[in-house]
Amino acid sequence: MEHGRGAVEALVTPVWQGRRVLVTGHTGFKGSWLSLWLHAMGADVTGFALPPPTDPSLFAAARIAGLIRHIEGDVRDLAAVRAAVATARPEVIFHLAAQPLVRLSYEQPVETYATNVMGTVHVLEAARLDGAVRAIVSVTSDKCYENREWIWPYRESDPMGGHDPYSSSKGCAELVTAAWRKSFFADPGAPALASVRAGNVIGGGDWAADRLVPDLVRAFEAGVSPLIRAPQAVRPWQHVLEALGGYIQIAERLLAGERHFADGWNFGPADDDARPVSWIVERMRAAWTESGGAASDALPDAGPRPHEAGLLRLDCSKARAALGWRPALNLERTIDWIVAWHRAVAGGADARAVTLGQIADYAAASSQSGDRAAA
Template sequence: MVNQSFWQGKRVFLTGHTGFKGAWLSLWLSQLGAKVTGYALDPATTPNLFELLQLNKVVDSHIGDINDAANLFRVLDEANPDIVIHMAAQPFVGESYRDPVGTFQTNIVGTVNLLEAIRKANQKGAKIKVVLNVTTDKCYENVESIWGYRETDPLGGKDPYSVSKACSELVTKSYRDSFFHPLKIAEHGVAIASARAGNVIGGGDWSSERLIPQCIDSLMANKPIFLRRPNAIRPWQHVVEPLSGYLQLVEKLYEEGAAYTSAWNFGPDFADCRPVREIVEKLISIWGGQLKLEKYEQPLYPESDLLLLDCTKSKSQLSWHPVWRVDQAIEKIVEWHRAYEKNEDMLKISIQQLEQFMLDQNVRCHSHG
C-alpha cells in the first residue's frame, strides 16, 4: 500500500499534470504532502478535472510542450526534483490516425527530451533519484491472446499510438542501458522504470474519445449511445488503481533502486476484464437510465477485440493488488458525476474517494497479509 510518510516533502516533477490521470495524481501527491511541479499543455477539455479542483493552488503548474526541449529543461532544472513521473502524451488511438506525426513526435521524441533533460540536470549537480515513464497496455504486440501479456512479452502494435508507446518503452530501456544502468547506480544515482496500465475510468473525465464520458454525455442528454466495438474485452480499472501502483513502485525505486528498474504492469484481475457492452449496461443500471445501445455502422478505425494484462510481477514483487472491483469503480463514477450535477464541492468529493480507496487498500492489505 502507499506509504504516506515517504511522500512528505518529496519534490516531484510530473509531466501531463493537467490531464485526467495527471490531475488525479496531482491531487493524491498533494494530499500525501509532496511538492509537485507540473509540466503540460493546457487542459484538453472544458470542463476539466485540473481546473475544477483548482489544482493550480497546490501544484507549481507550468504550461509547456514536451516537444520544447529547452523550456522543458529550464523548468525541470528550476524544480530540482527528487522524483520524475512522465505522463505527458498524445493518449488516443483515434487521434493517432488523424495526426500520426504529432503522435510520434510527442510520445517518442517527447520521452527522449525528458530523459535527456534528466541526464543533463544530473550532470549539472541535480539529484534526481527516480524516473517513472508511464506508457500503456497497448505497447504490447497484441495477438489477441487469451493469456494476459507479461512484461517480457514482445512490444509492438499496429496503430500509431500503440507503436509510439512501444517506442517510448524502447527509448526508456535505451537510456537505462546506456546512461542509467542498474549495475552502475552508485555512480549515476538514477533508478528508471516504466509502467503499463489498463483502461482507466473515473470521475472527472470529459474526453470525447473515451467510453465512460461518451456514456455519461448520452445519459445526461437522453440520446442513444453508439459503441464502436461492443464485444471488445478490455482491462477496466478505476484511475486510482494504477496510480497507487505507480506510487508504490516509485517508493521501491527510491529506497531499493536497481532491483526495480524494469517494466511493470498494473491492471485489474481477469474477472474485471469485461466486454464494452457489459460495462455500459452496468453504468446505465447504476445511473438509472433507459437508453438504446447502437453500434457504429462502419468502424472508425481498426481495433483489437481482446487485450489482457498479467500483473503477477507487480502483485508478487510490489505487493500491489487491485482494490475496487469494476462494479465498485462504476459506482464511484456515478457518485462523482451525480455530485457534479448537483454543483457540490468536487474537491471534497474527490478527496473523499481517494481517502476511501486508501482505507479499502489498507483493509485489503491486512486481510491478505
C-alpha cells in the same frame, strides 16, 4: 454510497512529505488525480503540460493550478522540459504527458510520435542532464505489447509492438526507456527508471473525446442514447486510482534504493474485470438509473472504425509478487464510484473535495485489501 469514510488528512505520508515531484501531463485525467494524491500526501508538486486537453476538465474543476506549481509547456521542446526540471528540481518524475487516443493517432500520427516518443526522450534527457533526479516512472500503456489477438495475458517480458500509431508510439517509448536505463541510468548514483503499463483506466472527471466511459456520462447527462462501437471488445478496465497506486508504490521502491524495481511493470485488473464494452455500458446504465438519473438505451455506432485491438489482457503476477500490489476495487464498485463522482459534481458538490474523498476512500480500501492479502 460509502464515500467520505477515509480521512484526507490521513493521506499525509512521511516518504512524500516535502518531496519534490514533477508530474508531466498534470492537466490531463490521470495527471490531475495523481497531482491531487501526491499533494495530499505532502509532496511539493510541479506540473508540466499543455493546457487541459478537454473542457470541462478535472484540472479546472478541482482547481489544481491553485494547489501545485503549474508550468505550461510542450514535451516536444527539450529546452522547455529542461527549464521545468531546473525550476522544479525534482527528486521524482512521473512522466504522463502524451497524445493518448488511438483514433486521433490515425489522424495525427506525426504529432503522436513526436509527443509520445520524442517527448519521452526529452524528459529522460532532461533528467540525465539535471543530476538531482533519483526516480522516474514513465507511463506507457498495455497497448505497448505486440498484440497477438490471443486469450493469454501479456507479461512484461513480451515483445513490444503496436498496430496503430498510438500503440506503436507507446512501444517505441518503452524502447527509449530501456535504452536510457541501460545506456545512462545503470550506475547506482543515476536516476532509477521504471516504466508502467496499465490498461483502460476509468474514473470520475474524465471528459476525453472518444472514450467509452466519458461518452456514456456525456450521453446520460444530455439525455440522449450513447453510440457504442465494438461492443464485444474486451478491455482490462480498472479505476484510475488502482493504476496510480501502483505507480506510486514503484516510485517509493525506487526512492528506497531498490534498483531492481527499475524495470517494466504491468498494472491491470483481476481477470474477471477484463470485460466487454457491452458489459460496462449496461452496468453504467444500471448504476446511473439507481442513482436517480435517466439513462437511455445504447445504440450501435455505424461510423467508420479504424483497426483497434480486439482482446487485451495483462499478466500482473510480477507486481503482485514483488510489490504485493493488487486491485482494491472490483469493476462493479469502480462504476459505482464513477457514477457517484459525476452525480455529485453535477449536483453542485466541489470536484476537489469529491476527488480527494475518493482518494482517501481508495487508500483505506487498498490498505484493507493489503491486510487481507497479508493475513
